[in-house]
Amino acid sequence: MNTRRLQAIKYNPNAHVYQQLKKYVTDRVETDEQALQVIFAHFKLTKTKRNALLLTPGQVCKDYYFVNKGFIRLFTVNQAGEEGTRYFAFEGSFGTALPSLIDQQPAFEYIQTVEPSELLVINRESFYQLVETTKQFSLIYRQILEAAFITAQKRIYGFQGLEAIEKVRWLMEYQPKLLTRVSNKMVASYLGMTPATLSRLKSKL
Amino acid sequence: MNTRRLQAIKYNPNAHVYQQLKKYVTDRVETDEQALQVIFAHFKLTKTKRNALLLTPGQVCKDYYFVNKGFIRLFTVNQAGEEGTRYFAFEGSFGTALPSLIDQQPAFEYIQTVEPSELLVINRESFYQLVETTKQFSLIYRQILEAAFITAQKRIYGFQGLEAIEKVRWLMEYQPKLLTRVSNKMVASYLGMTPATLSRLKSKL
DNA sequence: TTTGAACATTGTCCTACGTCAACGTTTTTG
């Protein structure tokens, strides 16, 4: 596993870096150009290298990330050294170590940009300030929380009691992008099985 | 605020019904008597029998429940007929089929009052009306969502890769009440193992 | 208080999946 530093990029109000964030917001809430500009002003562009770690366990998460390019992976490592992948955030979606960000307790997880990535970063204070001062963003956050909860639920009871091969079928049904975009090893850790097992199951389709 | 009104509240014969809800709210947000009364007015007391089903899969969830007495269990049944318990709500806490309530899609789960119970019921419209019209309740809902998400996260990833006996130890550490209050069968379905396995493991501790 | 049904426990057996290892291929990096 490779640890690399973030490279901060200066805020450029003229760049087209907010196009995807604009789509994200306007797809979800009624808004206007002025509110959008207020929202955009809180986000700063950052570029990361392959396998950069944005957060490691024990650190308190301070930032929320919107993915412009590349993708983010959230994963844990248990005391046996086994990785467990929780979540992937691809282009056009938000991701962070939400439990740590919410209650400002040390995180249990890593945040990693698997590929070289471009992220829009907003820190916690700015984020909650937006939530409390703009109606649109308050609603966005509510939707994020509701969706995050529903996704988590589906992963619990969707996988509960499933055989490994059923998990693979579930993945092909609901997140086929993962199988093309992400290494087998990461997919396996997302499904809670070993790469060897996943490899065998895929050959059975 | 005028004195007559306070007295009217003080002598309200039904006030005891809202005692636990009052504690729930005041433990979480700054509030005042008037806001509390507005909130209480949206909830209606209901009593249920042992093993009553408040929701079955395929129905759309319309209500949120606050437990005064007894408790609620949420569970699913997969096509093999195996129960999977997702959540228990005991006295003084909220519970419902949140995914269905949020997006008004057919639920995948049962809601059951395992014991004869007393519930304060609020329907979806009233609930979201409260969220949108009272600052206190808006914050309560945000806290509910944040906590629900964090709980779900911990259950998924805390259990991922754990051996069965470690799940039992986890339960004794973090939810010991379950082991005294709930049948072995339900505990087992909550931990994702069979009652036989749970029985064997408990004898090893 | 009785009675039947659901539950808890424990034994025997079985299997899905993990572990470990070998080996070829792809990717990374100096």
Place this chain on the structure above:
DNA sequence: CAAAAACGTTGACGTAGGACAATGTTCAAA
């Protein structure tokens, strides 16, 4: 561009925990 590291696949084998069943116990309905 070459060496090394990481990855994917496949085989041999071990084991945690499920399936099934027998027996005793608890508990709710009448």
